[in-house]
Amino acid sequence: MHNIKKLLMTISMTLAFSCSLLSTGAYAVSNKTSSDVSSESTQKTDDKNSTSNSDKNSSKTDKKEDKKNQDSSTIKNEDVVDGEEQDKTSTKDDEVIKVEIIPHWENINGKLHYVTEDGIIEEEGWFKEKDENPDADNDNEYYLDENHAAVTGWNKIGGQWYYFNEAGVKQTGWQLINYEWYHLDKNGIMEKGWIKDDGAKYYLSDAGTMVVGKKYIDDKWYLFANDGKLQTGFYTYKGKDYYSDKDGVMVTNQWIKTKNYQYYAKADSSIAKGNIIIDGKLQVFDNNGRFIESEDADNYLFVKYLSVGNADCQFIRLPNGETALIDTGDVTTREQLVNFLNEQKLRKKGGKKLIDYVIITHGHSDHIGGLAAVLDNFEVGKIYMPKNAAMQNWYSGLKVNDEVSQADIDMLKYDYQIYKEAAKAVKDNGLKFINPTPGQYIDSNEILQFVQSGKDFGPIGSQKHMAEYWGINENSAIVYLNYGDFQGLFAADMEWTSEKDFWVSDLLDGKKVDLLKVPHHGYNTSSTGDFLKYVNAPVGIVSRAEDSIDKNTAFNNLVNNGVMLYETSQSKNGGISVYATEDNWSMEDASKDN
Structure with missing residues (x-):
């Protein structure tokens, strides 16, 4: 009997211990479920960020229901947890319920979103953090796209360009972006054209970039320092002294009078120093x-x-008295050329005035047209012309059809006849x-040099x-x-x-250029950007008729x-004159084309 009682007591204790374990397990499962519910509620709130306000209210209702469930879970656990454990469990549940989400920016899948206790802000368009969170300590402005994310970088909004930094904040004032300076007004709009800032004037390109160096604006030239400020009065740029008037317009070919001194601004607006020919006189300036x-x-x-006209002819008289002609104009300007040459101080040979060197750059009539007249009226020392730039009979056998016009045949025939006439005159002399x-x-003092390839x-x-006819342009002699x-x-x-061959082959070999005789009369078939960057000439002269002046791609x-461009057809006395001493050079009889 005693053994039976002992056995029953053992079974009873075992059952009691098992029940205790089951109750403890039930509490643990309930507590995990409550936590998971809270987590699921938060996840649902995030998933509903793109829904309407009614969905948000529904979410809030769900949260209340979750809270009730949590409370219910806690009450059920009171049956199996003592007072101390109950207090701990209640505290933990209160912490989950009372967590406050402070409004903030959050990077979600690589996009910046503004998050509050209700989830992601679902706005689109302009957004200020302070409007959503009065405690925000900034007045930053953002722009939210259709996905409610803050935009960054350049964005065109309402027809205007704005810039937002990496944090999505709209920028104003001066901004350095990809090594270029931009100015955004007080509203953040990218500015273009003239602006004033802190007493200085700047110019911003159509792309919004701050301009530095020389800039052609509304038919006038201006110079901006490396910090973008418009220069006025006397200033130094790239080692040279220049002068611009009070409005910043670069002054050219003019005397400048100050209270105590006189200065002279040359064709490129730089200040003359040393000896220089002006108005037919040698003018002497000091080093300042x-x-x-x-x-x-x-x-x-x-x-x-x-x-x-639409032709080329340049006359050069060297300091030692030698003379040269680079091209001879057209047939229609023969008399003009002969008269001009007769007015020059030319040396004589055999009783006739002497032109030491004639360079025919190529055989087209607008370059060789005056040669026969020059040979008839003057003694000529040497005549140069590239062999691969001579005219040939390219019209023989041509007939008018869909591709060949009568005008083409006439031009080929005319130019070849003018060339033959000039070649005969060369031989006859x-x-x-x-x-x-x-x-x-070319000359005895090595001032003139051929630099074509x-x-x-x-x-x-x-x-x-x-x-073939147009091809000989490319084979021109270059001096x-x-x-x-x-x-x-x-x-x-x-x-x-x-x-292209000229700059790729580096045919200047480090030589600088002050004045460029613009290629091919300023037509669009020439004056490519890479060539001009390579030559880097501050001044250019275009030889063409006035009615051919065109602000085209080449321009x-x-x-x-x-x-800075000057046109031969806009000169006062039959062309543009350049005078050079050892110290300096000047240009006269010139009106700027730009």
Whole structure:
């Protein structure tokens, strides 16, 4: 009997211990479920960020229900947990319920979203953090896209450009973006054109970038320092002194009078120093550009860029008295050329006035047209023309059809006849065309030099019957002039192919250029941006008729590369004159084209 009682007591204790374990397990499961419910409620709130306000209210109702469930779970657990454990459980549940979500920006899947206790803000358009969170200590403005994310970088909104930093904040004032300065007004709108800031004037391009250096704006030239400020009065840029008027317009070919001194601004707006020819006199300036005195001019270099319509002709008189002609204009300007030459101080040979060197850059009639008249009226020493730039009979056998016009045939025939006439005159005068060698000096003092490549670039253009004719433009002779402070490049009728070869082959070999005779009369077949960057000339002269002046692609390339342009047809006395001493150079009889 005693053993039976002992056995029953053992079974009873075992059952009691098992029940206790089951009750403890029930509490643990209930507590985990409550936590999971809270987590699921939070997840549901996040998932509903793109829903309507009614959904948000529903979410809040769900939260209340969750709270009830949590409370219910806690009450059930009181049956199996003592007072101390009950207090601990109640505290933990209270912490889950009372967690406060402070409004903040959060990176979700690589996008910036504004998150509050109700989830992601579901707005689109302009957004201020302070409007949602009055305790925010900033007045930052953002723009939320269709996915309710803050935009960054450049964005066009309402037809205006704005910039937002990496945190999505709209920017104002000066901003350095990808190594370029921009200015955004007080509303954050990207500005263009003229602006004033802290007493200085700036100019912003159409792309919004701050302009530095020379800039052509509304038919006037301005110069901006490296910090973008418009320069006025006297200033130094890239080692040279310049002058701009009170409005910042660069002054050219003018005397400048101050209270105590006189100065002179040259064709590129730089200040003259040393000896320089102005108004036919040798003007002397000190090292600061202040005028000292006038003297009679002697032993200087003179270049005349003649106005011969849509043709080329430049006359050069070297300091030692030698003379050169680069091209001879058209047939229609023969008399003008002969009269001009007769007015010049030319040396004589055999009783006739002497032109020491004639360079025919290529055989088209607008370059060789005046040669026969020059040979009839003057003694000529040497005549140069590239062999691969001569005219040929390209019209023989051509007939008018869908591709060949009568005008094309007439032009080919006319140019060949003019060329033949010039070639006959050369032969009749006991001369011959000398094929120039690249790098060869022309004169005895080595001031003039051939710098073309000497390559034959072949036919160009889509018209097969005209391709050889236009191709000789690319084979033109190119002349470089180097005397004292003046360096010039006579680019004949270079076109895209020879221009590219010129800079790729580095044919200048470090030589600087002050004045560029613009290639091919300013047509769009020349003056490519890369060529102009390479030559880097501050001044250019275009030889063409006034009715051919055109602000075309070539023009834009020239001015965008800082080339101040002058037109031969707008000159006062039959062309543009350039005078150069060892110290300096000047330009006269010129009206700027830009």
